[in-house]
Amino acid sequence: MPGVDDLAALVARLEVVADRLEGGASGAAEDAAASVAAFDDILTNNYKQFSDLCKKIGGDVATVGAMVDQAFKAQREFLSTSSKSKQPAGPALQQLLKPTSDKISEIQAYREKSRRSDFFNHLSALSESIPALGWVAVAPAPSPYVKEMNDAGQFYTNRVLKDWKEKDRTHVDWVKAWVSTLTELQAYVKKFYTTGLTWNPKGAEASVKSGGAPPPPPPGPAPPPPPPAGALDLTPDPSKAARGDLLAALNKGADVTRGLKKVSDDQKTHKNPNLRAGAVVKAVEKTPTPAKTYGKAVEVNKPPKLEQDGKRWNVEYFKNKPDIEINDLEVNQSVYVFKCEGSTVKVNGKCNNIIIDSCKKVAVVFGSVVSSCEFINCQSVQMQVLGKVPTISVEKTDGCQMFLNAESVGAEIISAKSSEMNVMVPVGDDFVEQPIPEQFKTVIAGGKLKTSATESV
Numbered sequence: 001m002p003g004v005d006d007l008a009a010l011v012a013r014l015e016v017v018a019d020r021l022e023g024g025a026s027g028a029a030e031d032a033a034a035s036v037a038a039f040d041d042i043l044t045n046n047y048k049q050f051s052d053l054c055k056k057i058g059g060d061v062a063t064v065g066a067m068v069d070q071a072f073k074a075q076r077e078f079l080s081t082s083s084k085s086k087q088p089a090g091p092a093l094q095q096l097l098k099p100t101s102d103k104i105s106e107i108q109a110y111r112e113k114s115r116r117s118d119f120f121n122h123l124s125a126l127s128e129s130i131p132a133l134g135w136v137a138v139a140p141a142p143s144p145y146v147k148e149m150n151d152a153g154q155f156y157t158n159r160v161l162k163d164w165k166e167k168d169r170t171h172v173d174w175v176k177a178w179v180s181t182l183t184e185l186q187a188y189v190k191k192f193y194t195t196g197l198t199w200n201p202k203g204a205e206a207s208v209k210s211g212g213a214p215p216p217p218p219p220g221p222a223p224p225p226p227p228p229a230g231a232l233d234l235t236p237d238p239s240k241a242a243r244g245d246l247l248a249a250l251n252k253g254a255d256v257t258r259g260l261k262k263v264s265d266d267q268k269t270h271k272n273p274n275l276r277a278g279a280v281v282k283a284v285e286k287t288p289t290p291a292k293t294y295g296k297a298v299e300v301n302k303p304p305k306l307e308q309d310g311k312r313w314n315v316e317y318f319k320n321k322p323d324i325e326i327n328d329l330e331v332n333q334s335v336y337v338f339k340c341e342g343s344t345v346k347v348n349g350k351c352n353n354i355i356i357d358s359c360k361k362v363a364v365v366f367g368s369v370v371s372s373c374e375f376i377n378c379q380s381v382q383m384q385v386l387g388k389v390p391t392i393s394v395e396k397t398d399g400c401q402m403f404l405n406a407e408s409v410g411a412e413i414i415s416a417k418s419s420e421m422n423v424m425v426p427v428g429d430d431f432v433e434q435p436i437p438e439q440f441k442t443v444i445a446g447g448k449l450k451t452s453a454t455e456s457v
Contacts, residue, residue, distance in 0.1 A: 035192040036080050042184050043072060050177035056170060060117045064110055064126055071103035075133050082136075085206035087199035096206060097137065104130050121159040122171075125178070129153030132182055135189055139196030143189045150182040152401075154433065155422060311352075312336055318343045331370060337362065356381060375400055375418075385411075394418045394436075403431065 054065025078096055088096065111127035114120065132149035135142035157175045164171035199206075265271045304318040306326075313326055313335045321343040326335060329349035337345055337356045347354065347366035354369055356362060360379045368387030375381055377396045384403040392413045394400050399420040404411065406426050413436065415421055421436040437453035444450075 033083065036076070036083055038188055038192060039076055039079055042181065042188060043076065046177050046180040046184055047072065050174065050181055053170060053174040053177055057119070057122075057174060060110075060114055060119045061122050061174075064107055064123055067103055067107045067110065068126060068130065071100060071107065071130065071133055074099035074103055075136070078136065081206055082197060082199050083203075084200055085203045086201060088206040092206060100133055100136075104133060121156045121163065122174070125153040125156035125160060125175070127153075128156060129178075129182060132185065135185075135193075136197045142193060142196055143186055146182060146186040146189055150179065150186065151433075154179075155420060155435070308333075314338070315340060315345055335366075337364065350387065394421055397421075 051065060051069055054061050054068075078100060081096060087093075107130050108127045111120075111123040114123055117123060129149045129152055131152075132146045134149075135146050138145045157179060160171055160175050302317045304321070305314060305316045306318075306324065307314055311330075311333045313329075313333060315324060315326070315335065315337045316339060318324060318340040319342055321340075324343055324345045325348065326346070327348050329335075329347065329351045331350055332352055334352045335345075335347055335354045337354070337359060339358045340362050341360045342362070344363045344365070347364065350368040350370070351366070352369065353371045354364060354366055354373045355376065356364060356374065356378055357376045358378065359381060361381070362378070363382040363384070364373070365384045365386065366373070366389075368385070369389050372391035372393055373383060373385070373389050374393040375383070375395065375397045378400070379397070380399040381397065382401040382403070383392070385405060385408050387405075388407045389404075389411050392402060392411055394413070394415040395417060397418045400418065401422050401424065402413070403424040404426065409425060413423065415436055419438050421438070423434045423436060424431040425434055426432075439454050440451050441454040442449055442451045
């Protein structure tokens with residue numbers, strides 16, 4: 001029968017399509033399983049050695065090492081979820097990333113409160129480079145971000161090597177294990193997530209694992225209904241109330257007059273003739289006591305602002321803004337960046353000078369300046385020049401990374417009351433990091449002072 005033959009052919013075609021779909025799904029699952037297995041290899045190789053050395057060193061290193069263990073474990077759970085699930089919406093994605101980001105913040109906070117620790121350089125090395133686990137939120141090229149974070153901790157790992165290479169080789173092995181872990185992580189990201197984190201389009205909906213606070217208990221039974229009107233007589237008996245007050249006053253004994261107010265002479269009619277004219281004693285008006293205030297007023301977060309004021313561009317109060325850009329600059333104009341945090345400012349063109357004031361974790365990239373680029377009262381800032389800069393000034397700043405190009409290697413760098421300053425000098429196609437001295441030695445020779453940089457710690 002023709003109808004039966006057509007139906008059989010249609011069924012056969014559907015089976016072929018189903019086989020293809022199942023094959024594609026299994027292939028995606030195999031790729032996802034391979035990426036998670038490769039991450040497990042990182043945890044069992046260099047990272048396991050690093051974790052064991054943290055416990056061996058002990059103290060604050062062991063404490064922060066346990067936090068790093070939990071951060072890598074949280075990342076492993078996240079990668080496993082992404083390999084099995086579809087990409088969630090923004091709020092759900094933030095909830096999935098929260099365990100990892102919380103551990104990164106905990107590690108950085110522990111370093112800040114442990115500045116007197118004997119292992120402060122160890123804590124700083126981890127605090128500066130642990131944000132490498134944030135590569136999952138970077139696109140389209142997360143692998144260079146991991147390398148950048150690895151380089152960010154290099155200043156402190158070099159200090160650990162300098163302080164401990166003659167005392168205890170365990171600390172040297174600790175540095176090598178941590179740097180190797182991040183290098184291996186960079187290669188892993190480049191291999192499996194070249195253009196960013198991937199999800200499984202054929203997977204289930206991503207969901208946050210339970211483990212927070214338990215749900216509230218069910219409400220109890222409803223209260224009993226009120227008695228009908230007139231069932232209870234709640235009106236007090238005046239005679240019983242007055243009798244009770246009298247007995248309570250008599251039971252006080254000698255204390256019965258303790259609650260009476262002291263009357264001064266100016267309130268007595270027989271001693272103050274002015275009160276005899278009226279029948280009422282005027283109450284004394286008390287001046288209200290102003291409320292006490294302690295400390296200074298709390299600073300209010302101001303709205304971000306990017307505007308041109310005459311010959312100056314003002315960039316103020318931006319937070320976590322990585323794409324601030326200034327165009328159409330003139331040579332006689334200047335750029336002033338004030339109280340920004342976690343942001344990147346790109347200045348296109350040539351201007352007179354650039355000032356970064358009271359900023360934290362801010363990077364500035366610019367073409368050329370006529371006079372100087374200045375950092376004042378900043379923390380963890382970076383600078384990269386694409387053209388030419390004659391002078392760089394660093395004052396009251398902790399953590400300043402300066403990337404120069406071949407055209408600006410002759411720049412003058414002036415520093416005062418600052419620390420953790422490094423200059424990236426171009427050598428061929430690569431950069432060589434050179435630290436700026438922080439300690440100096442002064443001697444008296446011929447009645448004059450002679451000061452030179454010293455490398456002693």
